[in-house]
Amino acid sequence: MTNSIAxxxxxxxxxxxxxxxxxxxxxxxxxxESGGRVGRKILATGNGRCNMTNINADTRFYHGQNPNFIxxxxxxxxxxxxxxxxxxLGVVVNVEEDGKVxxxxxxxxxxxxxxxxxxxxxxxxxxxxxFEVKTVTKTGERFVITAFDGRQETADKVIIATGGKAxxxxxxxxxxxxxxxxxxxxxxxxxxxxxxxxxxTDVVKKLKGIKLDADVTLGGEREYGEVLFTEYGLxxxxxxxxxxxxxxxxxxxxxxxxxxxKDELYVKILDRxxxxxxxxxxxxxxxxxxxxxGQAILKCxxxxxxSRYAVTLGEKEIARVCxxxxxxxxxxxxxxxxxxxxxxxxxxxxxxxGPETMESKKVKNLYAAGxxxxxxxxxGGYNLQWAWSSGxxxxxxxxx
Ligand SMILES: Cc1cc2nc3c(=O)[nH]c(=O)nc-3n(C[C@H](O)[C@H](O)[C@H](O)COP(=O)(O)OP(=O)(O)OC[C@H]3O[C@@H](n4cnc5c(N)ncnc54)[C@H](O)[C@@H]3O)c2cc1C
Numbered sequence: 489m490t491n492s493i494a495x496x497x498x499x500x501x502x503x504x505x506x507x508x509x510x511x512x513x514x515x516x517x518x519x520x521e522s523g524g525r526v527g528r529k530i531l532a533t534g535n536g537r538c539n540m541t542n543i544n545a546d547t548r549f550y551h552g553q554n555p556n557f558i559x560x561x562x563x564x565x566x567x568x569x570x571x572x573x574x575x576x577l578g579v580v581v582n583v584e585e586d587g588k589v590x591x592x593x594x595x596x597x598x599x600x601x602x603x604x605x606x607x608x609x610x611x612x613x614x615x616x617x618x619f620e621v622k623t624v625t626k627t628g629e630r631f632v633i634t635a636f637d638g639r640q641e642t643a644d645k646v647i648i649a650t651g652g653k654a655x656x657x658x659x660x661x662x663x664x665x666x667x668x669x670x671x672x673x674x675x676x677x678x679x680x681x682x683x684x685x686x687x688x689t690d691v692v693k694k695l696k697g698i699k700l701d702a703d704v705t706l707g708g709e710r711e712y713g714e715v716l717f718t719e720y721g722l723x724x725x726x727x728x729x730x731x732x733x734x735x736x737x738x739x740x741x742x743x744x745x746x747x748x749x750k751d752e753l754y755v756k757i758l759d760r761x762x763x764x765x766x767x768x769x770x771x772x773x774x775x776x777x778x779x780x781x782g783q784a785i786l787k788c789x790x791x792x793x794x795s796r797y798a799v800t801l802g803e804k805e806i807a808r809v810c811x812x813x814x815x816x817x818x819x820x821x822x823x824x825x826x827x828x829x830x831x832x833x834x835x836x837x838x839x840x841x842g843p844e845t846m847e848s849k850k851v852k853n854l855y856a857a858g859x860x861x862x863x864x865x866x867x868g869g870y871n872l873q874w875a876w877s878s879g880x881x882x883x884x885x886x887x888x
Contacts, residue, residue, distance in 0.1 A: 493886050494633050494643035495519045496621050497664070498526030500872055501858030501879030502649030503603045504573075508883030509647070510612045515887055517613045518641070520633060522620035522659050527600040529651070529658035533872060538596035540574065541567050541876070542869035543587040549870045551732055552838060552862040553676055560843025561877035565884075570876045577602035588869050616641075624648075624667050626851065645853040645886045647846075649879060652832025652859035653678055664860040665836065671851045674837040676862045680829030681732045682871075685740060687721035687818040691784055698778050699724065703743040705815075707733035715742060722818060729867040731823060732833065742816040744777065753810045757801075765799035772798050788812050831871050835862035846882035855882040 493509045495502045498521030510517045519526065533539060545567050547555045565573075571581055571589065579602055580592040591598045607613045622636045624646055631646045650664030665675045685706075695717035702715045704726040713726030722740060730740070745753060760772065769791065773782025783794060789808040791801070801809075823829070838861055840849050846861075848854040857878035865871040 491515045491645075492643045493517045493645045493647065493883075494624075494631065494641065495647045495649055495883075496624065496633070496667070497521065497649040497651060497659075497858075498523075498615060498617065499529055499649060499651050499658075499660070499858065500527070500875035501651075501882075502647070503527060503607065504876050504879035505647045505649055505855075505857055505883035505886075506613050507603070507606055507610065508880045509887035510610050511884070512887040513612065515612065515645070517887075518643070519607075519613065519615045520619040520621050520635075520641070521615060521617040524618055526615060526617065527603065529655060529660070530600045530603075531596050532655070532658060533596050534590060534869075536596050537590050537594045538599045539588050539590055539869040539872065540579075540581065540599060541570050541589045541873040543567055543583055543589060545587075545865075545870055545873050549866045549868070550874070551681075551833065551864050552835070554838050555863070557838035557841075557843050557861075558863060558874065558877075560845075561874070561881055564844050565877050565880045567873060569880075570873060573876070573880070574599070574602065577606050586868060621650075621663065621667070623670065625670070626854075629853075631853070645855070647855040647857060647879075647882045647886055648860055649857045649882075650860055652835060653826050654680060654682075654829040654832045654859070656826060660859070664856075668836045668856060668860065671848065671854060673840055673848065673850060676834040676837060678832055678834040679734075680823050680826050681734075681833040681864050682728055682830035682867050683731050683828050684718065684723040684824040685721050685727055685731055685734070685820055686822045686824065687740065687820055689720065691788065692717045692721055692818065693719055695778075695780055695784055698781060700744055700778065700781060702726070703746040704730055705741045705743070706730040706739075707735055707737040709733045712746065720824070721821070725867070732831075732864060732866055734820070734823065738820055739817050740820055741818070743814050744781070744816060745813050750810050750814055753813060754806060757806050757809065761798045761801060765797060767798050768794065769796050769798060769801075770794035785809060785812050785816070788816070830867070831864045832859050833864050835860055835864075838862050842885075844881060845885040846878050847885055853886070855886055857882040
């Protein structure tokens with residue numbers, strides 16, 4: 489066996505690619521990993537539980553210039569095949585609410601372990617680490633892989649599986665984009681996604697640390713869930729999840745009483761006033777919202793001083809309060825940084841790759857998989873599904 493495949497990056501997509509590439513037995517496969525161990529990010533996924541995939545995964549949950557690019561993977565190696573693949577390696581899975589799939593053991597380490605065991609058991613896979621690839625060039629039919637420390641290796645085929653720029657603490661620093669650019673591939677603008685949102689801070693700062701359940705609307709999408717006020721803006725699962733839809737959206741809105749419509753809310757407030765006319769406004773919402781949230785709503789509605797009695801609230805004032813409770817707008821100023829993001833929005837233009845093979849249309853025998861491509865998914869197992877699928881397809885094709 490003299491032919492060789494180099495997999496650049498030992499993360500979710502790279503490890504799957506290596507296992508798939510080795511299956512034909514025609515190639516020796518080397519995984520080049522910059523860190524001291526493979527799969528560091530996998531360990532951090534799903535709060536250490538690894539939300540491996542989602543049984544509802546389809547184009548609705550993916551973004552990029554062409555989300556339909558995932559349809560090739562959907563035809564070739566998708567959710568069922570992924571679950572079968574991991575079950576074959578020993579992972580028993582559990583499907584939870586919203587179709588999220590976790591290992592039954594609730595341990596992300598189990599997912600990484602079975603991949604490592606498989607690799608250890610496979611004679612034609614070798615892991616080289618730490619080996620931080622700086623460049624990949626092609627001379628004639630062979631690729632030359634050069635590390636930052638000057639070491640060089642060669643291969644017949646190369647799979648770029650370096651991940652994106654999100655969460656660089658786990659090894660993904662964005663070098664993959666430079667490697668693909670050097671081969672003439674275009675990279676779309678990159679931005680952190682699945683990340684906390686920064687807003688104007690005058691209101692949120694005062695509510696720092698308070699959590700509430702709300703219907704969050706952003707970029708035309710709505711999601712119900714917990715919202716956390718922070719010093720810089722808004723966090724919590726619903727906000728985090730909707731951050732993938734950010735685009736040029738300038739406002740995020742909270743409906744903090746979504747079970748009531750505006751009219752019902754109006755009646756409820758009138759009732760509160762009737763029952764406690766002499767309560768001062770600073771305590772008026774105690775029992776309905778966190779005290780500080782209630783005070784902030786009244787201030788946002790321009791109602792002051794809060795030492796006034798509830799009974800002094802006029803019709804227009806009550807209407808303004810209801811409007812804010814149902815649609816509390818926060819002006820977006822940005823997102824938190826790459827360090828806080830779970831995924832990268834943007835990446836290598838997918839039209840330049842085969843959707844069923846992940847092979848470059850520009851350079852023969854060059855493949856890309858995972859987050860380095862311009863595909864990002866919502867929160868809920870969609871990003872790992874993309875990594876497993878694209879890695880598996882790239883590996884299978886390279887191994888032919
Ligand atoms: C905290 C956190 C939690 C997450 N939870 C989930 C979840 O529960 N479910 C879900 O679906 N998604 C989740 N994600 C997203 C998911 O982990 C990623 O989308 C996925 O891991 C991407 O796979 P990848 O193989 O493309 O890249 P990565 O997993 O990032 O792997 C890339 C690998 O390449 C290596 N590398 C990078 N550059 C080089 C180089 N120059 N030379 C050699 N090696 C290099 C890196 O060290 C790394 O090991 C989470 C992400 C984070 C940060």
